Amino acid sequence: MKLFTNIHAVALATSCLTLSALSVTGVALAVPSAQAATAYVSNEKDNSISLIDLDSLEVVDTIEVGQRPRGITFNADFTQLYICASDDDRVQVLDIRSRKIVDELPSGEDPEQFALHPDGQHLYIANEEDALVTVVDIPSRQVVAQIEVGVEPEGMAISPDGTLAINSSETTSMLHWIDTQSLQLVHNTRVDQRPRHIEFTQDGSRFWASSEIGGSVAVVDVASRAIIHTLRFQIRGVHSDKIQPVGIKLSADGRLAYIALGPANHIAVVDAQSFKILDYLLVGRRVWHMAFSPDEKLLLTTNGISGDVSVIDVERRKVVKSIRVGRYPWGLAVKP
Amino acid sequence: MISLCHSACRPLAACSILLALHCNGAMSAMAAPSGTSSAATYSTPTSVTITSTAQSLDLSIGYLELLQPRPPLLSNVIPEPTDSGLQGARLGIDDNNAGGRFLGQHYQLREQRSPDLSVLLDQARLWQNAGVQLLIVNLPADALLQLSKQFPANEVLLFNIGAADNVLRSGPCRSNLLHTLPSRAMLTDALGQWLTSKRLKNWFLVHGQRPEDLAYRDSLQRSAKRFGSRISESKAWSFSTDLRRAAQREVPLFTQASDYDVLVVSDEPGDFGEYLLYNSWLPRPVVGTQGLTPVGWHRVVEQWGAAQLQSRFQQRAGRWMNSNDYAAWIALRSIGEAVAELNHGDPDSVRRHLLNDAFQLAGYKGRKLSYRSWNGQLRQPIPLIHPRALVSQSPQEGFLHPRNELDSLGFDQPESQCQNLISGAVL
Numbered sequence: 001m002k003l004f005t006n007i008h009a010v011a012l013a014t015s016c017l018t019l020s021a022l023s024v025t026g027v028a029l030a031v032p033s034a035q036a037a038t039a040y041v042s043n044e045k046d047n048s049i050s051l052i053d054l055d056s057l058e059v060v061d062t063i064e065v066g067q068r069p070r071g072i073t074f075n076a077d078f079t080q081l082y083i084c085a086s087d088d089d090r091v092q093v094l095d096i097r098s099r100k101i102v103d104e105l106p107s108g109e110d111p112e113q114f115a116l117h118p119d120g121q122h123l124y125i126a127n128e129e130d131a132l133v134t135v136v137d138i139p140s141r142q143v144v145a146q147i148e149v150g151v152e153p154e155g156m157a158i159s160p161d162g163t164l165a166i167n168s169s170e171t172t173s174m175l176h177w178i179d180t181q182s183l184q185l186v187h188n189t190r191v192d193q194r195p196r197h198i199e200f201t202q203d204g205s206r207f208w209a210s211s212e213i214g215g216s217v218a219v220v221d222v223a224s225r226a227i228i229h230t231l232r233f234q235i236r237g238v239h240s241d242k243i244q245p246v247g248i249k250l251s252a253d254g255r256l257a258y259i260a261l262g263p264a265n266h267i268a269v270v271d272a273q274s275f276k277i278l279d280y281l282l283v284g285r286r287v288w289h290m291a292f293s294p295d296e297k298l299l300l301t302t303n304g305i306s307g308d309v310s311v312i313d314v315e316r317r318k319v320v321k322s323i324r325v326g327r328y329p330w331g332l333a334v335k336p
Numbered sequence: 337m338i339s340l341c342h343s344a345c346r347p348l349a350a351c352s353i354l355l356a357l358h359c360n361g362a363m364s365a366m367a368a369p370s371g372t373s374s375a376a377t378y379s380t381p382t383s384v385t386i387t388s389t390a391q392s393l394d395l396s397i398g399y400l401e402l403l404q405p406r407p408p409l410l411s412n413v414i415p416e417p418t419d420s421g422l423q424g425a426r427l428g429i430d431d432n433n434a435g436g437r438f439l440g441q442h443y444q445l446r447e448q449r450s451p452d453l454s455v456l457l458d459q460a461r462l463w464q465n466a467g468v469q470l471l472i473v474n475l476p477a478d479a480l481l482q483l484s485k486q487f488p489a490n491e492v493l494l495f496n497i498g499a500a501d502n503v504l505r506s507g508p509c510r511s512n513l514l515h516t517l518p519s520r521a522m523l524t525d526a527l528g529q530w531l532t533s534k535r536l537k538n539w540f541l542v543h544g545q546r547p548e549d550l551a552y553r554d555s556l557q558r559s560a561k562r563f564g565s566r567i568s569e570s571k572a573w574s575f576s577t578d579l580r581r582a583a584q585r586e587v588p589l590f591t592q593a594s595d596y597d598v599l600v601v602s603d604e605p606g607d608f609g610e611y612l613l614y615n616s617w618l619p620r621p622v623v624g625t626q627g628l629t630p631v632g633w634h635r636v637v638e639q640w641g642a643a644q645l646q647s648r649f650q651q652r653a654g655r656w657m658n659s660n661d662y663a664a665w666i667a668l669r670s671i672g673e674a675v676a677e678l679n680h681g682d683p684d685s686v687r688r689h690l691l692n693d694a695f696q697l698a699g700y701k702g703r704k705l706s707y708r709s710w711n712g713q714l715r716q717p718i719p720l721i722h723p724r725a726l727v728s729q730s731p732q733e734g735f736l737h738p739r740n741e742l743d744s745l746g747f748d749q750p751e752s753q754c755q756n757l758i759s760g761a762v763l
Contacts, residue, residue, distance in 0.1 A: 110644075128644055129644060129647060129648070131434050150434055150435045150438065151431050151434045151435060152641070152644050169435070170641065170698070171431055171434075171435070171669075171698070172431075172434060172435030172438070173435070173673075173676075173698070174435065174438060176438075185438075188438045188439075190676065192696065193696050193697060193698040193704060194641075194698040212698075213696065213697075213698035213703070213704045214696060214698075214704070215704070239741060241703040241704055241740075241741075242703065244703075263702070
């Protein structure tokens with residue numbers, strides 16, 4: 001509640017600024033809290049991770065990591081952060097308490113995105129330059145399988161029950177369905193050009209997949225393996241070719257979806273049941289990925305070209321702050 | 337007709353008609369190929385190999401190149417590759433196969449390069465009889481037309497990756513001919529837009545004497561008119577001096593004029609143009625075939641995922657990818673996308689699929705690419721580069737177009753004598 005009222009105040013103070021990504025500085029935001037949630041942001045061209053305190057909405061630390069960090073994800077108990085250090089061809093393990101890199105995992109070449117299996121032991125890694133998905137057993141640091149997929153594998157998602165992994169290959173324009181038991185491809189779905197991110201619904205019955213150049217998002221039914229809806233977007237004053245969906249976030253209650261539209265510099269807010277587009281929110285330039293605060297009151301976005309993170313008040317659908325981070329912020333993960 | 341386009345391409349025009357592209361990218365699903373080897377245990381790395389389904393498709397694509405003698409050049413310090421285009425085609429085959437194996441589609445490249453055109457024409461005929469009907473063609477314009485006329489309409493589809501000639505795009509167009517290499521007009525328009533947006537509108541034009549230099553010069557003149565620039569001086573380069581030794585003495589005298597914003601050079605083979613930089617009478621930027629250069633592709637392009645393509649190419653070819661390589665690669669990718677949808681390689685069906693408005697292709701240039709239905713030219717953004725960095729990419733912001741901003745580069749429909757290739761009537 002405290003957070004909400006603070007945001008409210010900021011939004012009021014800046015309600016006249018609606019044209020560009022908002023930058024609110026010098027506003028005292030929050031009472032310090034002993035257990036503030038923290039957002040971790042990977043800065044692709046700075047080889048660093050920025051830490052944002054979600055009470056104060058300030059950068060509180062910047063940690064040097066490996067080369068070209070992109071995908072990042074926490075382990076189950078939030079004691080470690082896994083980082084795809086793409087140009088180092090490995091996954092780094094950041095210890096949250098000490099804020100130090102404590103370990104490295106094999107990853108195959110050029111890891112870009114990955115997903116942690118619900119068993120907490122297996123990382124599924126998309127190797128962009130090798131047309132492979134690499135499965136790594138974390139405790140033993142062993143590669144247990146490499147599965148051939150299409151050219152430039154990018155997105156990676158695992159169903160909540162852990163049975164199904166979906167990988168997208170950008171140049172082949174396919175979604176590859178991997179059975180996590182047999183570690184075999186069981187199905188392929190062709191989608192619009194350059195598929196990027198994949199996100200499962202909480203109940204695992206569907207997943208959403210964005211196509212960057214195709215300008216669309218496919219909603220796929222898992223049981224029938226069929227595309228049940230294709231979302232397209234239209235923003236007044238933005239050429240349709242510049243609407244390039246990448247990141248996707250679904251609210252926990254299954255009601256809303258948020259789609260990051262890349263160089264269109266907007267987030268689309270979508271009714272996840274009727275697929276009606278409810279709103280477009282202007283954020284920073286070339287918006288990549290998103291993450292919710294633990295209470296889902298805030299949605300953060302990484303804006304690659306403007307080098308900042310936009311903070312959206314979810315309830316009011318307003319951008320309330322932009323926070324400067326490193327160069328080319330890409331991935332986002334929030335620790336409660 | 338020209339004035340029509342003029343108003344359409346005017347910078348900062350208030351026109352805000354934005355027609356959404358209705359790309360109902362036909363989506364389909366397919367079962368995974370059977371016969372995958374299993375990862376039986378969790379102990380050793382296992383590579384899962386994919387074999388094709390029973391209904392597999394084997395598609396051979398031809399590559400034809402006329403090997404031409406290279407004239408002696410003054411700026412010959414950095415040698416040009418001898419396999420431009422070919423390496424791009426090979427990578428395109430690799431990429432198509434990487435996706436094709438999930439669909440039971442297999443691609444193979446047949447290559448024929450010769451200094452003798454008749455060998456190539458004969459080879460094309462032999463290939464056609466053997467069912468090779470999709471050809472990647474690296475030929476000069478006259479030879480390309482000869483090849484195109486050799487085949488009845490719709491029996492063979494040619495992708496031009498070697499000839500930038502404007503005449504091939506402005507008419508008469510051949511319906512069995514698509515162009516993935518940008519025309520000269522697209523290049524000079526890309527440059528012209530940038531110069532206009534920088535308010536560098538008073539040009540000093542220096543051109544060589546070879547036919548291609550004159551063609552590039554003509555194209556520059558067209559672009560100057562289109563985007564409201566003025567060519568205040570135009571001079572032909574005719575020196576026979578070895579500029580490697582004498583540029584500092586000769587070039588200032590040659591470029592003497594009362595004033596100009598920019599030195600625009602037309603020297604396609606790269607004979608003297610490199611020596612204009614830093615030697616002009618007035619300290620002005622050099623643009624055109626040297627200095628700031630509009631290109632189809634270059635190593636410095638790395639946005640929009642291009643870094644991945646660059647590194648795949650580097651690994652395969654051991655050198656940088658250039659515009660001809662890119663044109664060949666994107667031609668193969670066009671074929672790959674069409675065949676993935678059609679599940680066969682019939683040249684007329686492929687042609688119709690590619691020319692259809694719904695066709696969309698990702699090509700690492702930041703927006704979807706498609707073909708112009710009136711002249712078969714691939715629409716594409718044009719990078720403006722110097723040898724170590726990307727400077728800009730055209731179309732420039734503010735150059736609007738009622739249908740597609742990419743059509744502000746090159747021959748727009750009203751300017752082209754060719755009409756709708758989809759009907760296939762023009763032959």
